[in-house]
Amino acid sequence: MKSIMYHYVREYDPVHPNFRFLDIENFRRQLGYFDKNYGFVAQDEWQNYVANGQMPDRDGKVFLTFDDAMSCHYDFVFPELVKRGLWGIFYVPTSPYTNDLILDVHRIHLLCGAIDGAELFSEAMKLVDLEMIPDAKRKEFHEQTYTNQTNYEGVSEFKRLLNYFIDYEHRTGFIDVLSKVFDYEFSASSFYVEESQLQQMKNAGMIIGSHTVTHPVMSKLDKDDQYKEIHGSFEFLSALGLIDHKTYCHPYGGFHTFDDNTISLLDAENVAYSFNVEYRDIKPNDIKTNRQSLPRFDCNLFEHGQAS
Numbered sequence: 462m463k464s465i466m467y468h469y470v471r472e473y474d475p476v477h478p479n480f481r482f483l484d485i486e487n488f489r490r491q492l493g494y495f496d497k498n499y500g501f502v503a504q505d506e507w508q509n510y511v512a513n514g515q516m517p518d519r520d521g522k523v524f525l526t527f528d529d530a531m532s533c534h535y536d537f538v539f540p541e542l543v544k545r546g547l548w549g550i551f552y553v554p555t556s557p558y559t560n561d562l563i564l565d566v567h568r569i570h571l572l573c574g575a576i577d578g579a580e581l582f583s584e585a586m587k588l589v590d591l592e593m594i595p596d597a598k599r600k601e602f603h604e605q606t607y608t609n610q611t612n613y614e615g616v617s618e619f620k621r622l623l624n625y626f627i628d629y630e631h632r633t634g635f636i637d638v639l640s641k642v643f644d645y646e647f648s649a650s651s652f653y654v655e656e657s658q659l660q661q662m663k664n665a666g667m668i669i670g671s672h673t674v675t676h677p678v679m680s681k682l683d684k685d686d687q688y689k690e691i692h693g694s695f696e697f698l699s700a701l702g703l704i705d706h707k708t709y710c711h712p713y714g715g716f717h718t719f720d721d722n723t724i725s726l727l728d729a730e731n732v733a734y735s736f737n738v739e740y741r742d743i744k745p746n747d748i749k750t751n752r753q754s755l756p757r758f759d760c761n762l763f764e765h766g767q768a769s
């Protein structure tokens with residue numbers, strides 16, 4: 462059995478010409494490809510596996526998961542799944558619903574989508590202050606200060622500056638300043654699936670799960686802060702009546718992004734199953750041995766799944 466991970470599935474948007482996304486047409490083609498070559502796991506087959514470890518009759522069948530609750534999941538993915546009688550699991554970070562702000566991880570995608578990478582990076586380098594970089598990383602930052610400004614594309618350097626060098630506590634303010642320089646305005650309400658839309662999706666048979674409150678790298682947090690991320694997000698989703706059982710997905714994914722505290726907190730929260738990113742099939746034993754870190758493939762590993 463294979464679980465597949467998707468992020469942005471949408472149409473070309475001229476305001477964000479450099480944006481990386483899976484075109485809805487390719488998503489449709491990929492669903493056709495899965496149908497023909499693997500078949501889809503029915504939702505009761507999945508629940509049966511979770512409850513009893515029983516695999517579907519046919520090997521290698523596929524089901525779909527969608528991370529981050531971007532509005533395209535309601536606008537494009539949801540109607541397509543309904544039309545085909547399919548279901549999916551949608552993992553929602555909850556802070557945008559309470560503070561009306563776009564998460565930094567997504568603001569970085571938007572800036573890179575709207576603005577030329579080299580321009581973005583060169584402006585960011587003008588604004589960065591050594592104070593924003595933790596002591597332990599300053600030497601490495603100096604060594605890599607990008608003096609040869611003709612020899613880079615900008616996007617990967619820009620992402621590295623924001624995701625790796627600049628301390629998290631300075632990052633939000635830094636992105637605020639940078640977006641002002643480029644006159645770029647963020648709108649949280651149009652970026653994410655709305656609450657009422659999540660409700661509609663749930664009512665139509667989609668599964669809604671937690672993707673933390675603020676989408677941090679959980680392994681960087683202590684147990685108390687991890688608890689707030691996990692418990693707080695489930696509390697929010699439960700209060701809206703969006704969940705019948707608890708499922709969770711590790712932000713970013715990969716074994717380095719969570720730790721033993723995360724797993725024990727998920728168990729304590731009575732989470733039925735969680736997804737990691739690990740490119741292999743789900744095996745009969747996984748629900749016993751890796752219940753809180755089930756493997757998942759990126760959609761780009763299969764035909765028609767490459768980003769535009």
Ligand SMILES: [Zn+2]
Pocket residue numbers: 528529672676712713
């Ligand atoms: Zn995510």
